[in-house]
Amino acid sequence: MQRGFSRRILEGGQLLFKQGEASHGVYCVSSGLIALRCHHEDGSSTLMRLAYPGEIVGYRSFLSNLPHQTEARALLPSRICTVSKQTAERVAGETPGTLGRLANRCLKEIDRSHERIIAAAKLTNKERLADLLCRLMAIHGGQQGAEISMRLPLSRMDLADLIGVQPETMSRLVKRLEEDGLFSFAGREVRMPVASLQEAPELNSLG
Amino acid sequence: MQRGFSRRILEGGQLLFKQGEASHGVYCVSSGLIALRCHHEDGSSTLMRLAYPGEIVGYRSFLSNLPHQTEARALLPSRICTVSKQTAERVAGETPGTLGRLANRCLKEIDRSHERIIAAAKLTNKERLADLLCRLMAIHGGQQGAEISMRLPLSRMDLADLIGVQPETMSRLVKRLEEDGLFSFAGREVRMPVASLQEAPELNSLG
DNA sequence: GAACCAAGTTGACGACGGTCAATCTCAAGG
DNA sequence: CCTTGAGATTGACCGTCGTCAACTTGGTTC
Known part of the structure; x- marks a missing residue:
């Protein structure tokens, strides 16, 4: 958390962050596969997203300052690049365009979600x-x-x-x-x- | 389109913009109710969102520079504030925080979509x-x-x-x-x- | 009023999904 | 070798949904 960036290796099945936790920064998937899963009160769960190399996870909690709505867990052995909260905030403030690129990730997520809503309704x-x-x-x-x-x-x-x-x-x-x-x-x-x-x-x- | 801002009155049933159109700016609902509907190739459609006073529509196409994925139509007599594309771009560039507030709208939309995906799966x-x-x-x-x-x-x-x-x-x-x-x-x-x-x-x- | 049209409703039927219970598989541990 | 337990499959049963078709309702036009 002190240094701005750090790498982390996860084996299949290991947890990256828990649902309900506060944001500690944003995570970039370097390799492997991360599953974002939402647990419900009744004990069941819904798999919300699969994050592949190059994708960013945890940005929603980072941007909104709200607890993670999902847990993140490695499905395959994965390498994760962690950007601590302070560093991410500093970079977002200093480097113009960073916020815009994050917004683009949000738009992608919206499109993905809308596709899924439509698929659930029509297929x-x-x-x-x-x-x-x-x-x-x-x-x-x-x-x-x-x-x-x-x-x-x-x-x-x-x-x-x-x-x-x-x-x-x-x-x-x-x-x-x-x-x-x-x-x-x-x-x-x-x-x-x-x-x-x-x-x-x-x-x-x-x- | 010349002046930056303009008001527009829509009666129930009238169209605000069509699916597939390029973005002409962003729209703010002053009063009434706007339905965002996605039409599919087979002729059916899905109602993606209801936009109430205070909410913004058309920001996805504005931010991504892609055609509207939905049509927007008034369900009730509505008053709409239109911000033309150039004006919106200028304001976003000059006024810090504008982009951040738009990003917040995106996060809201993501949360709404996720809720809906979960509801479709669990209820x-x-x-x-x-x-x-x-x-x-x-x-x-x-x-x-x-x-x-x-x-x-x-x-x-x-x-x-x-x-x-x-x-x-x-x-x-x-x-x-x-x-x-x-x-x-x-x-x-x-x-x-x-x-x-x-x-x-x-x-x-x-x- | 008659004609008309779209929206909404109802019935019948078949396919699909949730649920419960039983069984199967396979790998880990004793 | 046997046991154990979690994941996966199968069968039976019932409620729900999509589909097609017929019908009703309500409002508009001539």
Whole structure:
């Protein structure tokens, strides 16, 4: 916290900050994958965002001076660059454009959220899952011949929390996607024929 | 567009700006009610936001220099203060803090969106409708004895677009709320026993 | 008043999702 | 080897929602 910047290594499953904590600064993801999850009073939770390298987390609490609304946890081994609160405030004051770039992150988050609200209203759960898998495939997947495959960075429960369904329903959605021939699953290993990209018309616009 | 500021009167149903248009500046709602609606390729639409007096609309396109993602339409007779693009840019450049205040609007929008995403994931449609009606009642309603009543500023289709269901389902939700004794409906006139505020436990936290 | 149109409602039907309970899998530990 | 426990799956049941179609309502126009 004394020095302005510091690096931190997180293993998969480790916590970056807790929901309800006050802001200690902003965090930049150097490598890995961070999940921002909102816990509810009833014990359930919703996965609000996946933060990839280059993205910034914790800026909402930094800008608004309110407690974190989500917890941040590494899904994969991750390297995080931490900018302490004082340093961040100093840089934002001294360097023009910094605030504007942060505002741009906010706009991105707004667009992301609006897309998700619309998707929740207009698409079926199966379509939303197929969409999500395509996006994950684009990031985590590797192509082998006519197939793309990846190791899912998310458990079934995380997928369920992201789509907004129960784990049982997630199992059924996975089964239905497999029956449709769009994907095939083996635990966290997922394979997708390249043809599937064309099969799901709405997905392209969302990429 | 020449002068920096101008007032504009909109009747209910009139358009403030169209989806896909380039930004011409920012708009401040002086009185009335503005609906921000996103139209989709399939002809359907989603009501993204209701903007009340004191709120600002069109700032996303202004800040990002991208076309409006929504159309803005008056639901009630409204008075709008328009700040042209050049003026807004000049003010933002000259007056420190303006950008920060705009960023605060963005944070509010993010919080609103996140609440809505969580509500969509965790609440039933009936609960979401009851929640929405309570909020509208708090703004548009007047108390008479043990009841609060209002004239809905929204059609059933608008309500459906806001909750994310079909009009037929909205009819059934309304009927079920009436059977539960939480509300009573006569066209756009809605009445609610004050006791209903306590009846719906989750609603309080969302107010 | 008759004709008309949009908004809203109702019914029937099938598909989907939440819930509860039982089972399965797999990896870690004794 | 057996036990344990968490994650994941499956089946059964029921309530809800989307869809299509028919109908009602209310307001506007001629």
